[in-house]
Amino acid sequence: MDIDDILREVDPTFHTIPQEKRDLQELTRAWTAERSAPELLPWPTSGLFERINDSIKHQIEKVEEMTGDMDPKTNFALIVIQTELERYRYLVRSYLRARIAKIDRHTLHYLSTDDLRARLSEMELAYATRHQALLHNHYLSSFLSSFPAGLQNLNDAAGGISMIETPDLDAAVFIRLLKDTFVTARGVDEDDAANMRESDIIILRWSDAKPLVEAGSAELV
């Protein structure tokens, strides 16, 4: 389910909102979700970041054109544009950095299967692949190449512990329900299940929340 479909369902005025504003909303949602989820979420394939990049470029050009113009009216417009520009820049930067931090922490995990690799953008995939190669090369040249061949792996699970670290999918997250939903969640001592209402905010394990978020019944907050 696409975020557009979700928005259309929850917001009947969806089509009256201009594209640019919708993009900002989508960016804000993606940013919030990425910072809350313990694992990397799929890179938006809707062309969102291409549009946002264009929009930022456009705004920068506008600022440059208007700079030096002392008309107080344009001056005020300039301030508004610049505030908006800073906000865009911050959201994109913070979003990308949150993703890079997750990719860096569990690089081998995100490179391990096609499904996981598909969550990365093309640029992120190139970055992660190269980063892992640099690390491996660093270990090899520092000590690993002198090891017996059978001990040189970076991806086995010998000795009862996997060398490939994975994100903690049972970490707690907050979600807001987008519609009335029956929610089941696992606890430490006992599990719980209840009918929850739209706009309720609940805390639960990400592994329990994920299906709801993916189905569009809830969003991360």
Add this chain to the structure above:
Amino acid sequence: MSYYDIDSILTQSEKIPCTFQLDIPDLGYLDNTPTQPLKAGTKVNLPLWLAEMLVIANSGDAEGKSFVTFDLPPALGNDVVQALKADPRAVPLRDQSPHFYGLGTHMMDLSEEQEMAAVLRKTFVTRAAEVALHARKVGGVGHRGKGPEEGSNLGIGGAGEEFLRGLDEWERKLFRKAHDGAKSGKEWMEGVKKH
């Protein structure tokens, strides 16, 4: 447990008392006698990373016995458990082991100690509340006047500092997180008041 995690690696260097179940000619060095065989029945303190696998591994004989048997380390001995039962906050866990809970968890994995599991859990819950309380107080974050912390018999003075000194690594992390959380919460509130 994650492969590259420094605290997890250090936890596994904690030693536990083990007893070898068979003679092993080449392992005398584990008992400081490298030129002699290690005799069955010899007690040796082994780090967890070694002991765990030797306990689990089957020596391959008909009775299916292990290479070594183990006892609980002194950090989780009866004295400590009794003291924790009396008052979890009064025991400086750090003096027992800097990775007290990590050690406890590993031991639970090796043996079914129902009572100890219950004691450790109660210890953690009780102390975590105390940790959070101190995290808010340190650096003047705590609010003055009557509040839930009035229930504590540990002030910020001598007893409080002694309590903080006795935190194990896990509790220290918790303390830092709670402290940062309280601090940014306070900054946020002040930011709101300004507007």
Add this chain to the structure above:
Amino acid sequence: MPMYGDLGNKLVQHAKRTQNLAHLPSYQTELVRAVAREVRDLDKDVASLLEPFQGSFDPSAEQATACTLLVNHLSMRRNKRCLLAYHRTRTDKLEELVWSGSDVLDLAGQQTGGGNGGPVADSGGSSSLSPQEEDYFRQYGDLLAAYKGQWTDIDLTGSLEPPRDLFIDVRVLKDAGEIQTEYGAINLTKNSQFYVRQGDVERLIAQGYLQKLG
């Protein structure tokens, strides 16, 4: 007497201290070498223990040897984990330094008394980085630059503080003349009010020319 794994443990204790330091302490060249050597020695022991059996080793018939082999294997794996964790802790630190815009020349120069001629070139052993780490630092720097280059309008390594209070209302308390801001010049005459970028006027506020309103 020291047992296998003790030296590896020392490395990890170094790593633990490193995590809590702002700078990167000296690379433990000797310790790293010793732990790696221990792995090779253990591997040789394993080979010579197995040698008499000519590939037909039966663990249940040779329990004592099986136990020794297990101990050797575990010791090798333990050393490997210690070495990797130690190096990883340091590359994490190096990456942080790259993100914050540090220069490898500065880093290497810290302990060489800032000698010119490039302490990287002459790895005279006084740098806190190993030669391999200096390579890694440069290569990761190139990698990050390439990634950043795809997002030039964003400034990927910029502040992660949300742009709060970006613009503020100020009143001019005494004539301060004309100031240059990113969006043109403003003439600050007494009692006039402006809505300006906080970063542009912070010093004027501190000096008492402007008063922040609201």
